[in-house]
Amino acid sequence: MKIADRIIVPLDVPTEEEAIALLDQLPQVTFWKVGLELFVASGPSILQELKSRQKRVFLDLKFHDIPNTVAGACRSAARYGVDLITVHATAGKDALKAAQAAVEVGAAEADQAVPQLLAITVLTSLSARSLAFELKIPLELPEYALHMALMAQECGIPGAVCSPQEVSHLRQACGDRFLLVCPGVRPAWAIAADQRRTLTPREAFEAGANYLVIGRPITTAADPGAAFQQICEESFPIA
Incomplete structure (x- = not known):
């Protein structure tokens, strides 16, 4: 798979019109993420637009509720x-197992x-400090992320979203077939903004x-197409 096909660009804009403008600016992008802001504003019509353009779709709504409600949302x-859905x-565990059964149905x-x-x-x-002092979770952040991923894998979930700083640990523990998607990735020339645990794409x-989610360094650039191309060129793994 080409590096360009492994970079997911988020449509983090408030309206469908702005989303379509981004699609028109970046025809070379094959994989797009639709999150809460845009989906609440536009509903499934933006998904239909992406499908009509033969794009892959990451529906990132981060479902979190009781098992029956999570299952219903995943089934719908x-x-x-779409290609990817988050929970x-x-x-x-009960919600995760119900979610996996529901997407199949x-x-x-x-x-x-x-x-x-x-x-x-x-x-x-979230930082290690916020995990410990705000959420009162006693585990170290990498250990907690690994626990969440292993629990999901045990429930039949085929992949996880994690910080790039945890991905090596998760890859080693979860194996090569477990899908790992990393947001919070920033090229060296970009501002980290609200991301706390970043690495460069390479x-x-x-x-x-497996996949990286890279937004603002591309979508807010003076030339989004050139920024996307530069990130692709810089992302080839050496190993």
């Missing part, structure tokens, strides 16, 4: 024919391929990431 989301690992009902579920381990905006791929 799977009907859209918080902290919803617990929803995809079958709509005659779609089964999307891959990704468990959110620890949000990349470092993240070398550590074992």
Whole structure:
């Protein structure tokens, strides 16, 4: 798979019109992420737009609720024919197992391929300090992220979302077939902003990431296409 196909660009804009403008600016991007802001604003029509352009879709709504509600949301989301869907690992084992069963049912009902579920381990905006002092979680952050990923894998979830700083540890523990997607990745020339646990794209791929989510360094650049191309060129793993 080409490096360009392993970089997911988020449509983190408030309207469908702005999202379509980004799609028009970046026709070379094959994989797009739709998150809460845009999906709440536009609903499934933006997913239909992406599908009509033969794009891959990461539906990043981070479902987190009781098992029955998570399952219902995953079943509905799977009907859209998206490629990736997120659910918080902290919803617990019952919710994770129900979510995996539900995407299989929803995809079958709509005659779609089964999307891959990704468990959110620890949000990349959280630091070790906030985990310990705000959330009162006694584990060290890497240990906690690994626990969340292993629990998800035990429940049949095929992948996880983690910080690039945890990806090497998760890859070693979860094996080569477990899908690892890393947001919070920043090229050396970009500002980290609200991301706390970052690596460069090349470092993240070398550590074992399957896909990277890279937004603002591309979408807010003066020339988004040139920024995307530069990141692709800089991302080839040495190892």
